[in-house]
Amino acid sequence: MNQDDLKRQAAEAALDHVEGGVIGVGTGSTVNHFIDALATVKSRIEGAVSSSEASTARLRQHGIEVLDLNATGELSLYVDGADESNGRLELIKGGGGALTREKIVAAASRQFVCIADESKLVDRLGAFPLPVEVIPMARSYVARELVQLGGTPVWRDGFVTDNGNLILDVHNLQIEAPAELETRINAIAGVVTVGIFALRPADVLILGSAQGPRTLTRP
Numbered sequence: 001m002n003q004d005d006l007k008r009q010a011a012e013a014a015l016d017h018v019e020g021g022v023i024g025v026g027t028g029s030t031v032n033h034f035i036d037a038l039a040t041v042k043s044r045i046e047g048a049v050s051s052s053e054a055s056t057a058r059l060r061q062h063g064i065e066v067l068d069l070n071a072t073g074e075l076s077l078y079v080d081g082a083d084e085s086n087g088r089l090e091l092i093k094g095g096g097g098a099l100t101r102e103k104i105v106a107a108a109s110r111q112f113v114c115i116a117d118e119s120k121l122v123d124r125l126g127a128f129p130l131p132v133e134v135i136p137m138a139r140s141y142v143a144r145e146l147v148q149l150g151g152t153p154v155w156r157d158g159f160v161t162d163n164g165n166l167i168l169d170v171h172n173l174q175i176e177a178p179a180e181l182e183t184r185i186n187a188i189a190g191v192v193t194v195g196i197f198a199l200r201p202a203d204v205l206i207l208g209s210a211q212g213p214r215t216l217t218r219p
């Protein structure tokens with residue numbers, strides 16, 4: 001099985017958590033498999049809240065109604081991928097640049113089910129460069145502040161988020177205390193969102209593996 005097969009396996013296993021109502025849907029190649037699987041049970045749900053323009057387009061292609069989060073209230077379920085997860089289900093997200101809307105939909109959901117291939121499970125977060133969404137005029141200032149924190153920020157040149165902002169990918173961070181670093185980076189003026197999901201971690205992590213899907217729950 002290749003990595004994409006493992007992503008599809010995790011995505012299909014997440015269907016067990018779909019009980020109806022409006023589902024929050026994340027972004028990325030693993031979530032694309034989830035959207036395709038969700039289409040097979042679409043009569044079970046009332047629609048979806050999407051975390052990106054790309055997921056919105058895919059949901060609509062499948063005839064799944066996309067709703068405004070302002071109109072839905074709390075969601076029972078959010079399904080999304082991750083770039084890294086530790087054993088506490090604290091995540092790094094934002095490889096696809098959709099971290100801000102993803103964090104909003106995760107925060108507005110009772111249960112967050114994260115889907116990934118098993119390579120995403122790590123002992124310590126930070127080998128994957130940490131995405132930070134920034135207001136364009138603050139890019140250089142925020143980069144200098146991130147250097148003060150010990151990181152090496154690299155501007156994702158040419159990429160603009162769905163919100164019209166920029167991404168700095170921060171290399172060389174040893175993330176010992178994810179929630180503290182999330183709070184600290186969020187406090188830098190000009191930062192819209194940092195891709196650490198520790199204050200609101202996942203509740204369930206489904207990992208695709210050669211032995212079949214493996215489910216971890218938050219300790």
Ligand SMILES: O=C(CO)[C@H](O)[C@H](O)COP(=O)(O)O
Nearest residue numbers: 028029030081094095096098
């Ligand atoms: O956070 C994300 C997008 O902003 C994705 O969930 C993350 O990058 C994982 O992507 P993939 O499923 O393609 O490996």
